[in-house]
Amino acid sequence: MDANSGRILAEHNADERLPPASLTKLMTAYLVERELDRGTINLTDMVNISENAWRTGGSKMFIEVGDRVSVDNLLHGIIIVSGNDASVAMAEHLAGGEAPFADLMNQHATRLGMNDTHFMNATGLPHENHYSTAHDMARLSRYIINDYPEHYAIYSQRNFSFAGIDQPNRNRLLWRDPTVDGLKTGWTTEAGYCLVASAQRDGMRLISVVMGTSSEEARAQESQKLLSYGFRFYETMKLYERGAVLATPRVWGGDINELRVGVDEEVFMTLPRNRNEELRARLNLDADIQAPVAVGDDVGTLEVYLGEEMVGERQLVALENIEEGGLFKRLFDQVQRFFSNLISNFTS
Numbered sequence: 001m002d003a004n005s006g007r008i009l010a011e012h013n014a015d016e017r018l019p020p021a022s023l024t025k026l027m028t029a030y031l032v033e034r035e036l037d038r039g040t041i042n043l044t045d046m047v048n049i050s051e052n053a054w055r056t057g058g059s060k061m062f063i064e065v066g067d068r069v070s071v072d073n074l075l076h077g078i079i080i081v082s083g084n085d086a087s088v089a090m091a092e093h094l095a096g097g098e099a100p101f102a103d104l105m106n107q108h109a110t111r112l113g114m115n116d117t118h119f120m121n122a123t124g125l126p127h128e129n130h131y132s133t134a135h136d137m138a139r140l141s142r143y144i145i146n147d148y149p150e151h152y153a154i155y156s157q158r159n160f161s162f163a164g165i166d167q168p169n170r171n172r173l174l175w176r177d178p179t180v181d182g183l184k185t186g187w188t189t190e191a192g193y194c195l196v197a198s199a200q201r202d203g204m205r206l207i208s209v210v211m212g213t214s215s216e217e218a219r220a221q222e223s224q225k226l227l228s229y230g231f232r233f234y235e236t237m238k239l240y241e242r243g244a245v246l247a248t249p250r251v252w253g254g255d256i257n258e259l260r261v262g263v264d265e266e267v268f269m270t271l272p273r274n275r276n277e278e279l280r281a282r283l284n285l286d287a288d289i290q291a292p293v294a295v296g297d298d299v300g301t302l303e304v305y306l307g308e309e310m311v312g313e314r315q316l317v318a319l320e321n322i323e324e325g326g327l328f329k330r331l332f333d334q335v336q337r338f339f340s341n342l343i344s345n346f347t348s
Helices: 021-037 051-055 071-080 084-095 098-111 134-149 149-156 216-233 327-347
Strands: 046-048 068-070 159-162 165-168 178-188 192-201 204-213 232-240 245-247 265-272 277-286 298-306 310-320
Touching: 021 071, 021 084, 021 178, 021 192, 046 071, 046 084, 051 084, 068 071, 068 165, 071 084, 071 149, 071 159, 084 098, 134 149, 134 178, 134 192, 134 204, 149 178, 165 178, 178 216, 192 216, 204 216, 204 232, 216 232, 232 277, 245 277, 265 298, 265 310, 277 310
Parallel strands: none
Antiparallel strands: 046 068, 159 165, 178 192, 192 204, 232 265, 277 298, 298 310
16 A cells, blocks of 8 residues: 555455454554644653553563553553553553553544454454454554654664563564564464565655464565565655645635635555656536635545546645625626626537
């Protein structure tokens, strides 16, 4: 998947529900980052470590009962060394327990469009009702990268030391490919070896998801194949900046006659290489725009074509407010609009 456009470049069984193992912690980390962004918690906040968190099996950050550990350290422990103990500690800190935190995870999975995902815990430890798909994990990773870029550097760190214990990141691609900078590994007997990886080359960022392989080496090799394929055969172009004025249609009954129209987010398109000259755009504007108009109002669509194939569609929105004009202006525009529509109907 291209991280900017969201286009899927290659897939196989992408929507098959599988145990995600520690890929689960991508959602755990995402929710921590979300609360940091909202200001409800801070990196320097100290978290009390419960016996429940300490007793959690599997991979560990090696926190101790009664410790007070910063959110910053716990977030690093979740992402870099896949600490189950750190994940449970943050779940308890944010939601009062792992069960209500799993409810929160599922609410956000629904919000993000992860329609084939259901979480039962914050760690990825096996449960029959705990599952996800390669497609959903790619979608979640895209949100992690784009929503909270200020925290993304953690995913590229190769090592993390806590309480005198140094542990490596299990993502082998961080050592093999300098363009790879994330994201997360996972393993259980039920899930096999899993890896969500991301790499950026020449301004293009790709996300690969591999689930259910037989070894650490297999997941690294299959991820590298996917990334190499995407970078070799595709390119991503930024077509329009957020707020760029794409048209100035007539507005009836307003204090001004023309409305600046554009897109409210950057528009990216991922295309087969060397076909960018075949790109063309078509604006479909509402035929009869009347004041008042507010910033962000939908006023049409932007369609992007590659040859004869439509490869993208975005909403066109008002980029400014237009208030109603005075009484005389509105009456004058009504007359103008009547004759404009009359002439238009006659010529058509």
